Amino acid sequence: QKEVEQDPGPLSVPEGAIVSLNCTYSNSAFQYFMWYRQYSRKGPELLMYTYSSGNKEDGRFTAQVDKSSKYISLFIRDSQPSDSATYLCAMSFDQAGTALIFGKGTTLSVSS
Amino acid sequence: EPEVTQTPSHQVTQMGQEVILRCVPISNHLYFYWYRQILGQKVEFLVSFYNNEISEKSEIFDDQFSVERPDGSNFTLKIRSTKLEDSAMYFCASSEFGVPYEQYFGPGTRLTVT
Numbered sequence: 428q429k430e431v432e433q434d435p436g437p438l439s440v441p442e443g444a445i446v447s448l449n450c451t452y453s454n455s456a457f458q459y460f461m462w463y464r465q466y467s468r469k470g471p472e473l474l475m476y477t478y479s480s481g482n483k484e485d486g487r488f489t490a491q492v493d494k495s496s497k498y499i500s501l502f503i504r505d506s507q508p509s510d511s512a513t514y515l516c517a518m519s520f521d522q523a524g525t526a527l528i529f530g531k532g533t534t535l536s537v538s539s
Numbered sequence: 540e541p542e543v544t545q546t547p548s549h550q551v552t553q554m555g556q557e558v559i560l561r562c563v564p565i566s567n568h569l570y571f572y573w574y575r576q577i578l579g580q581k582v583e584f585l586v587s588f589y590n591n592e593i594s595e596k597s598e599i600f601d602d603q604f605s606v607e608r609p610d611g612s613n614f615t616l617k618i619r620s621t622k623l624e625d626s627a628m629y630f631c632a633s634s635e636f637g638v639p640y641e642q643y644f645g646p647g648t649r650l651t652v653t
Contacts, residue, residue: 459640470543470630470644471582478640515582523639524570524594526584 430454433516433530442539446503450516450530453497457528458521460492462501465513465532474514475501506537541565543645545631551651552621560616560648562631570594571614572632572642573606582630588614621652 433450440446448462459478463471477483480494489502503510513532519525544563552558564571573585587594588606605617614633618625628649632642
């Protein structure tokens with residue numbers, strides 16, 4: 428089973444807020460966990476990836492993976508209007524050429 | 540910064556016609572992928588390609604679909620006889636050898652089947 432669930436939102440926050448985006452999954456064999464950002468009618472843009480469990484920080488973005496709960500999160504600090512987009516979680520097995528399995532995406536709107 | 544490019548950006552075709560979608564992956568990448576996204580739906584994996592062979596394909600990728608790397612730079616997706624339900628955004632992606640999780644996507648081709 429390759430299901431990845433993500434609340435589609437929409438999520439509206441004021442500028443400067445901390446945003447929390449989440450995904451759950453069912454297949455415990457997933458090893459890589461990615462977050463992509465997608466603007467309307469554009470291709471997904473890779474933001475961050477995490478291997479197995481743990482945290483990873485990149486500027487205002489922090490990704491967390493809890494494999495025991497099959498739950499991943501992306502936190503955005505000091506959100507900006509330019510962060511307004513759809514955020515997609517994606518997962519894969521540890522295998523060359525393997526598929527990314529995406530969530531449906533959460534639409535975020537940050538107002539100034 | 541290197542990027543994946545796709546042509547055309549929008550393709551309109553009639554049901555039953557063949558279409559070829561083209562992609563130029565990032566030059567030092569060795570794995571190539573096609574995904575599709577039906578309006579309002581998830582991005583779905585179609586196929587991955589490495590060393591002139593299909594590595595993995597999904598249930599969506601049936602006999603109507605084929606992929607090819609006709610030369611050293613292009614990667615194509617062919618749909619032999621399009622159906623209305625093939626209308627979607629088609630994304631090409633590529634990744635380096637050894638880092639399959641870092642897949643970089645192109646801007647997509649919007650396919651409309653009438």
